[in-house]
Amino acid sequence: xxxxxxxxxxxxxxxxxxxxxxxxxxxxxxxxxxxxxxxxxxxxxxxxxxxxxxxxxxxxxxxxxxxxxxxxxxxxxxxxxxxxxxxxxxxxxxxxxxxxxxxxxxxxxxxxxxxxxxxxxxxxxxxxxxxxxxxxxxxxxxxxxxxxxxxxxxxxxxxxxxxxxxxxxxxxxxxxxxxxxxxxxxxxxxxxxxxxxxxxxxxx
Numbered sequence: 001x002x003x004x005x006x007x008x009x010x011x012x013x014x015x016x017x018x019x020x021x022x023x024x025x026x027x028x029x030x031x032x033x034x035x036x037x038x039x040x041x042x043x044x045x046x047x048x049x050x051x052x053x054x055x056x057x058x059x060x061x062x063x064x065x066x067x068x069x070x071x072x073x074x075x076x077x078x079x080x081x082x083x084x085x086x087x088x089x090x091x092x093x094x095x096x097x098x099x100x101x102x103x104x105x106x107x108x109x110x111x112x113x114x115x116x117x118x119x120x121x122x123x124x125x126x127x128x129x130x131x132x133x134x135x136x137x138x139x140x141x142x143x144x145x146x147x148x149x150x151x152x153x154x155x156x157x158x159x160x161x162x163x164x165x166x167x168x169x170x171x172x173x174x175x176x177x178x179x180x181x182x183x184x185x186x187x188x189x190x191x192x193x194x195x196x197x198x199x200x201x202x203x204x
Contacts, residue, residue: 021188040159041178043107048182050114051152054121055080055145056190057200061125062141064200065134072138079142083149090150091157103161110158113151122204 059076063069069076095103121144159175194203 040107040162041174043111044155044159044175045178045182047110047114047152047155048179049186050118050182051148052183052186053190053194053203054117054148056187057121057125057195057204058141058144058148060191060195061200062137065128066137075138075142076145080145080149083146084153085149086146087150087153088156091154095157095161103158107155107158110151110155117148117151118204122201125204126201
């Protein structure tokens with residue numbers, strides 16, 4: 001009966017997706033000790049999750065307000081990546097002559113900035129539909145994605161300062177893996193579950 005409305009390839013893709021998620025969870029569980037023992041991993045996991053949640057919500061909101069998104073995806077993604085590079089550069093400049101002990105304190109400020117952006121996005125998205133005249137949406141969302149990338153990129157050098165100097169390669173790999181795990185979870189949950197069930201504002 002369902003084959004009249006849904007292609008059988010959909011169920012095949014769903015099974016493949018669930019298998020990949022299961023394999024990813026198993027791999028993350030096996031390497032949990034390396035992630036837990038590396039300072040800064042939990043913070044980067046949270047920031048990676050929040051960053052991709054905000055990015056996904058912003059892309060979907062842009063599509064809803066602008067009517068289409070595909071022609072501007074390159075610009076929007078480029079703004080986010082530019083923010084990552086800019087935030088990392090600013091962080092490295094700030095840490096050049098600073099004590100490593102400040103890194104953890106600054107990471108907490110980055111977490112606070114991420115939380116503030118989430119509250120601000122929720123408020124703005126709940127009121128933006130009341131505007132009587134449309135804004136230049138591409139410029140607005142480019143700026144928001146740039147800002148999101150800045151605080152996420154700012155956290156990487158800070159977390160690196162907390163790692164062990166005797167094993168820099170393994171520590172950097174653990175930090176990068178933590179960020180990717182968080183980002184992947186944020187993107188999958190937001191796009192496939194949270195936004196379709198709850199909407200944009202409750203997701204943020």
